Amino acid sequence: MDRQEPGRWRYRPRLPSLRLLLMLALLLLFATSGDSDLTQLERIQARGSLMMLTVNGASTYYLGAQGETGFEYDLARRFSEYLGVPLEVITLPDIAELVDTLEKGQGDFIAANLSRTVLRQDRLRFGPRYDSVAPVVVYRRGSRRPDNVAELRDGRLALLAGTSYEPLLKSAAPDLSWEVLDDLSIEDLFEMISNEEIDYTIVDSNILELNRRFFPDIRPAFEIDEAQDLAWATLRRDDDTLAQQMREFFQLAEQDGLLADLRQRHYAHLENYEPVGTYTFQRQIRERLPPLRPYFEQAAQDTGLDWRLLAAVGYQESHWNPDAVSRTGVRGVMMLTLRTARQLGIEDRRDPEQSIQGGARYLKRMIERLPDRIQEPDRTWLALAAYNIGFGHLEDARVLTERLGGNPDRWLDVRDHLPLLTQERWYSQTRFGYARGYEPVDFVENIRTFYDILLWMEGRSHPLLAQQNR
Structure with a gap:
């Protein structure tokens, strides 16, 4: 721009660079000749x-506490990074629409x-x-539990519409009848079974595991x-350039442990899950959580933590x-030791408001003591382990993890090494010595499950939580 007179400016266009001209020429070429x-x-x-096509669900894609997540989504996001482009997620009601949408080029x-079935x-x-x-x-x-088709x-x-189960049923029992329901999710079917609206459905084993x-x-x-193989799918045509990139990506993901890591992150905390625990949990949501919820929400506001995470810790x-x-003398909703309560300025551990405030501040302190390089969600899971076993013992486990070739900043690696603190061969090499290293493992994994349930219930406006918010 050139200065003309005070308060006024005159625009003088600059000549476009050679790079800009080339880009414009390419865009014009694409626009006029198509991309065939x-x-x-x-x-x-x-x-x-x-552009990823998927359905909403615990094993595919959903909005969690930290944003978009799901096994398929997390894996696809890594694939998009491998290709060097951002991921765009398009969710559809059912499998049948996924295939139709893909064939439309959307x-x-x-x-x-x-x-990966023959028909598909x-x-x-x-x-x-x-x-x-x-x-x-x-x-x-x-x-009554059925034993066969x-x-x-x-x-x-x-x-659900578009699944691969119909051909299986036609082959196994030609005279069997069933209904195909459109525009429903697998969670809708599970709810219909729970409410005795239908008697049976069929799902993949991993989906059942996540939803129980x-x-x-x-x-x-x-x-x-x-067992059937799971795989991503593109259009069947001569051009297999995207499929070739998939083959290369999955080979690397298997070699560097990415697949194993994502499976652990999404499924490992469910290995020892017992459905009876959810019955008790839901009963206590109805009976005990309502008077405590305002304290959890206030403590979350004061510390920047998630009230549902704090509630899961308290449960x-x-x-x-x-x-x-x-039996060791810890008490109250958040089971604070007398020493910890005094350090936090808590006068009465039996007072639920004080206990929850103290527990929230103590967990926040554990989070802040961890090295800045540790990212979420590992940061929270490691802090919860420290909340249970003490920060010193957690650090001992992290040292052992690194010494034995693991990643001390990764919860799944530290989780596998925490039990070593019960073995003299290993705890004798640590600063703080023996600890019941199995306990923080169960502690963290249980909290993850309770936290997931609360997130899921609030996301669906579940009556047990919705009524409390009125």
Whole structure:
């Protein structure tokens, strides 16, 4: 710009750079000639994003406490980083719509727990196998458990649209009848079973595993077929450039442990889950949480933590019982030791408001003491372990983890080494010595489960929580 006179400016256009002219020429070429000559990978790069088609669900994609998450989403996000473009997520109601949308060119690939079946391979090109799951018949706890497909005739069987289970059923029991329900999620089917609106459905084993904590009434009956491979899918055509990138990515993901890491992050804390725990938890949500919830919310506001996380800690510690006392003398909702309470300025550990405030501040202190380089969610899980076992013992476990080739900043690695603190061979090498290293492992994994349930319930406006908020 050139100065003309006080208070006024005159714009003088600059000549475009050679690079800008080249970019404009390329864009004009694409606009006038179309992109038919570009490979699928080149179109993705020209567009500047990778479009993932999926369905909402605990194993695929959903909004969690820290934002977008889900096994499929986390894996796809790493794939988009591998390609050097951001990920764009498009959610659809069911599997059938995923395939239709892909064929319309409104997405690049499907990542939705899709099994690689012969029938689907007529329409889709599958990437590498990244997991195997078995199709499982699900029924309601307390009702008669079916042992085979023939016994499903005695009840109402419902399936989601677009699944691979119908061909299996037609082959196994040609005279069996069932309903296909459109525009419903698998969670809707689980709720219908819980409410006795239907008797059976069929899901993949990993989906059942993730959802049993939310629906304690659902039970596995039997597997209707052998394990099936899960894989991402693109369109079946001559251009396989995206599928080739998938093959390279999954080979690296297997070699560097990414797949194992994501499986652990999303499934490991469910290994020892017992449905009976959810019954008790939901009963206490109704009976004990309401008077304590304002204290959890205020403590969360004061510390910047999530009230649902604090509530999960309080439940794990005392089942939300303000009068709880352990054999070692810790007491109150957050089970504070006398020493910790004094350090935090807590005068009465039995007072629920003081106890919750103290527990929140203590957890915040553990989070802040960890090295800044540790990211979420590992930071929170490690801090919870320190809350339970003490910061010194956690540091001992982290030292052992690093010494034995693990990552001391990663909860899953530290979790595997915490039990070593019970063995003289290892605790004799540490600063703080012996500790019951199994306890913080169970402590953290239980809290993760309770936290997930509270997040899920609030996200669905579950009556148990919604009524408390009125």
